[in-house]
Amino acid sequence: MPWRACLGLVYVLACAALLIGPLLAFLIGTARGGAFADFTAPNAAEQERLTGLFWVNVRIALGATTLAVLCGVTVALSIHRARGAWRKILAAVYPLPLLLPPTVVTIAWTHLIGKRGLAAMLWRDWTGAEQLPFSMYGEAGSAWVLGLCFFPLVTMSTLVGLRAVGPTSTLAARVHASPWRRWWGIDTPLLLPYVSAGAICVAWLSIGDFEVPPVLLLNTYTLQIYAAIKSFELAKALLLCLPLLGATALILGLRQLLVRGSAEATLDDHWRAQTAPPDPVRGGRLLPVAALAVLLLAVLAPVASLAHQSTGWPKLRLGLQTAGGQVWNSFETALGAAALALVVGAPYAWLLATRRGLIRAALALLACVPLAIPGTIHGLAWSEALQLTPWGRELLTAPVVVSLAAAARFFPLSVFLLAAAFAGLHPGLDAAARVAGAGLVRRGWTIHLPLLYPGLLAAFAIVYALAVGELACSILINPVGFMTLPVRLSSLLHFGQDELLAALCLVQIFMSWIPYLAAAALLERVLEVKLG
Amino acid sequence: MAERLRVEGLVKRHGRRTVLEGLSFSVAEGEVLALLGASGSGKTTALHAVAGLDRPDAGTIALDGTTVFGPRAWTPPEKRGVGVVFQGQMLWPHLSVTEHLRFVLNAQGVSRGEQALRISAQLEAVQLTGRDRSIPAQLSGGERQRLALARALVGRPRLLLFDEPCANLDATLKSELLALLAKLRLEQRLTAVYVTHDAREALELSDRIAVLDGGKILQSGTPSELLRAPAGPAVARLLEAGSLLSGTLDAAGGCMTEIGTLETSGLEGRPAGTRGVVYIRPDAVELAEDGALSGTVTRTIPDGAGWVALLNAGSPPLRLRLSQAPETGSRVRFRLRGPATAWLS
Numbered sequence: 001m002p003w004r005a006c007l008g009l010v011y012v013l014a015c016a017a018l019l020i021g022p023l024l025a026f027l028i029g030t031a032r033g034g035a036f037a038d039f040t041a042p043n044a045a046e047q048e049r050l051t052g053l054f055w056v057n058v059r060i061a062l063g064a065t066t067l068a069v070l071c072g073v074t075v076a077l078s079i080h081r082a083r084g085a086w087r088k089i090l091a092a093v094y095p096l097p098l099l100l101p102p103t104v105v106t107i108a109w110t111h112l113i114g115k116r117g118l119a120a121m122l123w124r125d126w127t128g129a130e131q132l133p134f135s136m137y138g139e140a141g142s143a144w145v146l147g148l149c150f151f152p153l154v155t156m157s158t159l160v161g162l163r164a165v166g167p168t169s170t171l172a173a174r175v176h177a178s179p180w181r182r183w184w185g186i187d188t189p190l191l192l193p194y195v196s197a198g199a200i201c202v203a204w205l206s207i208g209d210f211e212v213p214p215v216l217l218l219n220t221y222t223l224q225i226y227a228a229i230k231s232f233e234l235a236k237a238l239l240l241c242l243p244l245l246g247a248t249a250l251i252l253g254l255r256q257l258l259v260r261g262s263a264e265a266t267l268d269d270h271w272r273a274q275t276a277p278p279d280p281v282r283g284g285r286l287l288p289v290a291a292l293a294v295l296l297l298a299v300l301a302p303v304a305s306l307a308h309q310s311t312g313w314p315k316l317r318l319g320l321q322t323a324g325g326q327v328w329n330s331f332e333t334a335l336g337a338a339a340l341a342l343v344v345g346a347p348y349a350w351l352l353a354t355r356r357g358l359i360r361a362a363l364a365l366l367a368c369v370p371l372a373i374p375g376t377i378h379g380l381a382w383s384e385a386l387q388l389t390p391w392g393r394e395l396l397t398a399p400v401v402v403s404l405a406a407a408a409r410f411f412p413l414s415v416f417l418l419a420a421a422f423a424g425l426h427p428g429l430d431a432a433a434r435v436a437g438a439g440l441v442r443r444g445w446t447i448h449l450p451l452l453y454p455g456l457l458a459a460f461a462i463v464y465a466l467a468v469g470e471l472a473c474s475i476l477i478n479p480v481g482f483m484t485l486p487v488r489l490s491s492l493l494h495f496g497q498d499e500l501l502a503a504l505c506l507v508q509i510f511m512s513w514i515p516y517l518a519a520a521a522l523l524e525r526v527l528e529v530k531l532g
Numbered sequence: 533m534a535e536r537l538r539v540e541g542l543v544k545r546h547g548r549r550t551v552l553e554g555l556s557f558s559v560a561e562g563e564v565l566a567l568l569g570a571s572g573s574g575k576t577t578a579l580h581a582v583a584g585l586d587r588p589d590a591g592t593i594a595l596d597g598t599t600v601f602g603p604r605a606w607t608p609p610e611k612r613g614v615g616v617v618f619q620g621q622m623l624w625p626h627l628s629v630t631e632h633l634r635f636v637l638n639a640q641g642v643s644r645g646e647q648a649l650r651i652s653a654q655l656e657a658v659q660l661t662g663r664d665r666s667i668p669a670q671l672s673g674g675e676r677q678r679l680a681l682a683r684a685l686v687g688r689p690r691l692l693l694f695d696e697p698c699a700n701l702d703a704t705l706k707s708e709l710l711a712l713l714a715k716l717r718l719e720q721r722l723t724a725v726y727v728t729h730d731a732r733e734a735l736e737l738s739d740r741i742a743v744l745d746g747g748k749i750l751q752s753g754t755p756s757e758l759l760r761a762p763a764g765p766a767v768a769r770l771l772e773a774g775s776l777l778s779g780t781l782d783a784a785g786g787c788m789t790e791i792g793t794l795e796t797s798g799l800e801g802r803p804a805g806t807r808g809v810v811y812i813r814p815d816a817v818e819l820a821e822d823g824a825l826s827g828t829v830t831r832t833i834p835d836g837a838g839w840v841a842l843l844n845a846g847s848p849p850l851r852l853r854l855s856q857a858p859e860t861g862s863r864v865r866f867r868l869r870g871p872a873t874a875w876l877s
C-alpha cells in the first residue's frame with residue numbers, strides 16, 4: 001500500500017477514535033458490566049409507546065427542518081441580493097439564534113407566547129379570553145423553536161451555494177423562462193446540494209434534541225433515553241439510540257438521492273458571483289420583508305423577551321459580576337472546540353470531497369454519528385471512556401475535555417461545510433500551481449488556503465457558535481470547579497431564577513456574538529481586499 | 533537538433549475505455565508540435581501525462597533524455613520544468629497579475645531582483661504592462677489569456693504545453709493570441725506541444741502536426757506534407773483543407789463521383805465497383821471551360837483577392853477560386869491538377 005494511503009488510513013482511524021471511540025468504549029464497558037445481559041426487552045405495549053414517541057421526534061425534526069429551510073433560504077436570498085449597510089446588518093444578525101442554547105430560546109418564547117406570557121396578557125386585555133387562540137406547547141411549539149434556533153445553518157449553507165452557483169448559470173434561463181420557472185428549473189437544482197447540507201444538520205440536531213420538548217411539556221423519545229440514563233439503565237439508553245442512528249443514515253441517504261446529478265459549481269464561478277450584479281427580478285420586494293419577518297421572529301422576539309425578563313441593567317450587571325469566570329470558560333472552550341474541529345476536520349473534509357462511492361458514504365456516515373446521538377449520551381460516553389485510563393481520568397479534570405467533546409460532537413458541521421468548500425475548488429487551479437513548480441506547502445499556503453478561507457472561517461464560526469451554547473454534553477463532563485455559562489444557565493433554570501437567567505442569556509448572546517461579528521468582518525475584509 | 537521530449541507507447545485507460553493506445557511521438561528542441569484531434573481523441577490526456585498531471589498506465593516519457601515517467605520512474609509535475617497554458621486558463625482568482633508570475637518564480641527560488649526584471653520583461657512581452665495589480669476578474673478575456681501565457685513562460689520552461697488555448701475566445705482575440713504566439717515563438721525559440729481541434733491553429737503555428745484519433749497517432753508530418761497527402765479520410769476531415777467525395781471505381785480505373793469521373797491514386801489494382809473516398813486538395817482545383825468535371829455554385833464568398841465558390845458536392849463543399857463572382861445556382865466546369873487521392877470507404 002502506498003505511504004499516502006497508509007497515512008490516510010491512519011488519519012481516518014484516528015478520527016474514528018475521536019468520533020465514535022468514546023461511544024464504543026462506553027458500549028463495551030456497559031456490556032462488560034453485564035447491563036445488556038440484565039436487559040429485558042420491553043413488552044408490546046412499551047414497544048408501541050416507544051414507537052409512538054419516536055415518531056413524535058421524527059415529526060418535530062420534520063417540522064423544524066421545514067421551517068428552518070423556509071426561513072434559512074429566505075434570509076440567505078435576502079442577504080445575497082442586499083447591498084451596503086442592509087446586507088451587513090442582515091449578515092451580522094441572522095446567526096444570533098444559533099448562539100443560544102435552545103432551552104433558553106424556549107424559555108424566551110414561553111415568556112412571550114406561553115400560557116402566562118406577554119402575548120397572552122395582551123390578548124386577555126384585548127379580548128377577555130383566558131388563552132391565546134394557539135398553543136406553543138407540544139410538537140408544533142417544539143418544531144417552531146428548534147426551526148428558529150437552527151435556521152442559520154441553512155442560511156449559511158445556502159449563502160455558500162448562492163456564491164458558488166452565481167448568476168451566470170441563470171442568465172441563459174432568463175431569456176426563456178419566467179422568474180418562478182427559472183427558480184424551480186435552474187436555481188433550485190443548483191442550490192439543492194447546499195440547502196440540503198444545512199437542512200440535514202437541522203434534522204440531525206432536532207431529532208436528537210431533548211432540551212426543548214420538556215420545557216414545552218412534551219414527552220419525546222429522546223427524553224426516554226435521558227430517563228434511562230438517570231435510572232442507570234445504560235443498556236436501554238444505548239439501545240434506544242439505535243433508531244436515531246438509523247434515522248441519521250436515512251436522512252443522509254435521502255440527501256444523496258436528492259442531490260444526485262446536481263451540478264457542482266467551481267470556485268471560478270464563486271469569485272465571479274462576488275462581482276456580478278444581483279438578479280434584479282428574483283423575489284421583488286417580498287423577499288426583504290419576509291427576511292425581516294424571519295429575523296424579527298427568530299432574533300428580536302427572544303432577545304426582547306429576555307431583556308424584558310431581566311428587568312434591566314442592575315440584573316445585567318449582577319449577571320456579569322457573578323458569571324465573569326463562566327463567560328470566559330465558555331469563550332475559551334468554544335474557541336478550542338472550533339479550532340480543534342477545523343484542524344482535525346479539514347483533512348477529513350478533503351477526503352470526503354475527493355472520494356466517491358462506498359468510501360465516501362462510509363466517511364460521511366462515520367462523521368455524523370456524534371451529531372446523531374443525543375448530547376447526553378455523547379457526554380456520558382466521553383466521561384465513561386475517559387474513566388477507563390489514568391491519563392483519561394487526568395484529562396477529565398482539565399477544561400480541555402469540554403472542548404474535545406464539543407469538537408467531536410459538532411465535527412460533522414465543520415466537515416460538511418469544509419467538504420463543500422473543497423469540492424468547489426477547481427482541480428485545475430492546483431494543477432496550474434503544480435506545473436509552475438510549487439510543492440505541497442507552497443500550494444497549500446498560497447493557493448488553497450486563500451481560496452478556502454471563506455469555507456474555513458464559516459466552519460470555524462459554526463462550531464464556535466454551537467459550542468458556546470452547548471449544554472447536553474458539557475453538563476456531564478465539566479471538570480470539578482469549572483463551569484461554562486450554559487451549565488450555569490441550566491442550573492438557574494432549575495432553581496427558577498428567571499431574572500438572573502434572562503440577564504445571563506443576554507450576556508451569553510453578546511459574548512458569543514462579538515467574536516462572531518469580528519470573524520465575519522475579517523472575512524468581509526479579506527474578500528474585499530482579494531477582489532479589489 | 534537535440535530531442536527535448538520523447539513519448540513512447542503511452543497507454544491510459546479510464547475503466548474499460550482506452551483513452552491512449554500506445555501513443556508515441558517526439559519533439560525536438562525549438563520545435564512546435566501540434567496534436568490535432570477531435571474531442572475525445574486523447575490529446576488533453578496525452579498533454580496531462582507529459583505535464584505529470586495524469587499518470588498513464590504504461591509507456592515512457594523522457595524530457596531531455598531523462599525519463600520522467602516509466603516503469604520505475606516518476607517525476608512529479610512541479611519537478612518537470614514544463615509550463616502549461618490550460619484550456620480554462622485556470623488563473624488563481626485571488627492573485628494579481630504580478631502575484632501570478634511571482635508565485636512561479638518563488639517556487640523556482642529566483643531572487644527578488646531577478647524576479648522584478650523577469651516579471652517586467654514578461655509583462656511587456658505579453659502586452660500586460662500597466663495591468664500588474666489587477667486580479668483576473670478585472671481583466672478582459674484576451675488579457676486573462678495573455679496572463680495565462682505569461683505565467684507559463686515566466687519560469688523559462690524547457691517545454692511549453694498548450695491545451696487548446698484559443699478555445700472559447702472570439703475570432704479577434706484568437707487572431708491576436710495566435711499572432712502573439714507566433715512572435716514569441718520567433719523571439720524565444722519555444723519548444724512546445726500545442727493541443728487543438730482547430731486545423732487552422734495547427735497549420736499556422738506548428739512545425740509538425742500529429743493527428744490523433746482514438747488515442748493513436750494517425751499521421752504525423754509537416755503541415756504541407758499532411759495537406760499534400762493525408763493518410764486517410766479521418767486526417768483529411770480534421771485538416772479541413774480539402775474536400776471529400778464518395779465514389780466508385782469504374783472498369784477503366786477512374787473514380788465516378790457526383791462531379792464526374794476523376795483520375796485517382798491509391799486504389800490501383802482494386803476491382804471495378806469498389807467504393808472509395810476521394811480527397812481533393814484545395815489547390816488542385818482549377819476553373820476550365822473544357823473541364824470534364826462540373827458542379828453547381830451554392831454560395832460565393834469574397835476573400836479579398838477574388839471569390840471562392842462553394843459547389844454542391846463534397847464534405848466540406850468543394851471550393852473553387854474565381855476572379856469574378858459567379859451567380860449562385862450557375863453551373864461551372866473545372867478540372868483537377870493531377871490525380872486525386874482515394875481510399876477505400
